[in-house]
Amino acid sequence: MPRRSDQRPGRSPPSDRVVRLRIEELALDGDGMGRIGTYLVFVPGTIPGEEVEAEIGRRGESHGRAKLVRVLSPSPHRVVPRCRHFGDCGGCSLQHIEYAEQLRLKEAMVRSHLGHALRAEVPVRPALGLDDPFGFRNKVHFNVGRGAEGEAVLGHLAARSRRLVPVAECPVHADAGNRVAFRLGGLLRRFHVAPAEGDPPTRGVARHVLARVSEASGETQVVLVVCRDRFPGRDALAEAMLSGPGGATGVHLNLNDREGSLVLGRETIHLGGKDRLVEEIGGVQFLVSPVSFFQTGIRGARLLLGEVLSAVGEGGGPVLDLYAGVGLFALPLAKTGRPVVAVEENPLSVRDGIHGVKRNGLKGVRFVRARVEDQVRRLAGEGEFEVAVLDPPREGASEKVLRLVAGAIRPRRIVYVSCDLRSLARDLKLLATLGFRLRSAVPVDMFPHTSHVETVATLTR
Ligand SMILES: C[S@@+](CC[C@H](N)C(=O)[O-])C[C@H]1O[C@@H](n2cnc3c(N)ncnc32)[C@H](O)[C@@H]1O
Structure with a gap:
């Protein structure tokens, strides 16, 4: 039976592998933080006020990270996450917390x-x-990785990792953004455009799929980030992406052959459709190029x-x-x-x-x-x-x-x-x-x- 945290004062890591903790606050990266004496333990998926049992993994001198084993006394603000990928996908860390409480916790963090x-x-x-904390990301982003047969699949990275979690939905993205991004994912498979491999990439082509959807004009701008700008099927893919109902209004290629996690490279090639998208905020219209910064x-x-x-x-x-x-x-x-x-x-x-x-x-x-x-x-x-x-x-x-x-x-x-x-x-x-x-x-x-x-x-x- 794990002991209560407050029975174990001291700076050194606790000797028990599984400990019992009261979560005091949210750390800046969204993990709940509790203490064993003055030793800090960070536990993803917890909420301030909860009493939890957690298994300590990585131990530093003054703090460690732990995996949630079970919640002993749940917060009244604990909710069932909407997304089926929550927990595995590193995109969201707070979907288990009622939205009004997320806002209070952010105020407390500040x-x-x-x-x-x-x-x-x-x-x-x-x-x-x-008002609605879902479907709010007008700019959507997926990493491109390798599926079971070596085909391109879209996903997000797991938390603190370069491991791809293939995703079938992303409810924080605007629906139209998901639709156009998944359509591009399907076309990568149809035209046998392989995912890029290696860091820096030495094989394959596709690294990321980005899409921006305008609330004002309904336009959709997609950017395929690649590690080489010439590959078989490139023009046919762009044409298919622009055509028919649900097609994008502008298609771009961004060349990024460099090492590291920066998404965009220096060169952007306009493959077809409109070169920019129009958005409107506060009665003002903004023109947005694919590599200009614009709020997500x-x-x-x-x-x-x-x-x-x-x-x-x-x-x-x-x-x-x-x-x-x-x-x-x-x-x-x-x-x-x-x-x-x-x-x-x-x-x-x-x-x-x-x-x-x-x-x-x-x-x-x-x-x-x-x-x-x-x-x-x-x-x-x-x-x-x-x-x-x-x-x-x-x-x-x-x-x-x-x-x-x-x-x-x-x-x-x-x-x-x-x-x-x-x-x-x-x-x-x-x-x-x-x-x-x-x-x-x-x-x-x-x-x-x-x-x-x-x-x-x-x-x-
Ligand atoms: C967080 S964005 C803010 C943009 C704008 N205020 C908005 O809300 O859409 C930061 C902007 O600063 C630009 N930037 C970054 N470093 C800069 C620098 N040293 N001098 C000038 N601009 C810079 C980036 O290109 C980016 O457009």
Whole structure:
């Protein structure tokens, strides 16, 4: 019989293989965390408040990972996961938790993580969630792997692994996205396009299938990521993908022959149909190329945009939008009458952004194609910015960028949009030393059923 966790104080790993634990909180990767004395044990598939029995596998000095053996006292928020692949597939980690509770847990994660970094009570508002937490991913992604006969199959990777879990459904994807992606999977088999093998790939062709579906226009854009751009059946496959009811409106090939887990390579070839897709958010139309960054879920993007617009506020002063993408914030901000300078390094995103400006008949917004690091000082010399919006990738902003924004741009307000709590905490800590105080942090649930937390943080000087 495993002993209760609180009977075993100490930093060293417990000697028992199977232990009994009370789950205290969710760790950043979605695992439940309990303690044996001061030794931390992380157990996937558990919920704070639950008493569980778990088998410790990998043991570090201060913490270990365990497999859930059984739940001794289930949380009232435990639900039956909707997806048949949950648990095996690494895509979702929280489908066993009622959605309203997922939102409360994300709010608690933000409060605890930022509070710890800033050593203060932080003003976290309740997380904004989706009305329906399924079918929300307008951008769908599958890995291509090898089936029993060596044929191409679509799936997701298992958690913390490169093992492919073939999937027959993915209920977090928009239905139309699944349909078009599975159709491409079927065509890979029909035209004998083999899955890529090796890392870097040395045999086969297909690595990933991506599809984006527009809520506004109904267009579907598919991208087949391959490790060689010439292969038998390529043009016939593209033609079949574009034809008939349920066909895609645009088909692209992306060449990625490099080692590692980055999905997209540098070169994209337009095989047929439309070269871009049109989406609409907040009354603004956006043009999106297959390799431009655009938020994965449109319903989440609407919530995010609403938060950013209200954080920027109602004044009319100029806004500097750093890491702008195709202008998800810049274009609607320009529509409110504010002058906007948008900085983005990806040339295709900038091209999409400029076309978006024209398409919407907007005035007063200027895109600058550059690395933020190289532009901020020059832009500071061009005039004053009332607000700086920062939406960097997962790694956050560099110290150089934050020092330049705080010291040279000196906006009255910074709106920092983050998809990673670790880098957000680090950057808010630095901004605090540079005179910017956190006024509010709002989690926006862009990725239900995963532990990812998007946060809009508003700071004032
Ligand atoms: C998280 S996305 C945000 C895009 C946009 N705000 C949106 O919500 O659609 C980050 C963007 O920053 C761009 N980016 C990454 N590093 C950059 C850098 N050092 N300088 C300029 N842009 C960068 C990426 O190409 C990407 O479009």
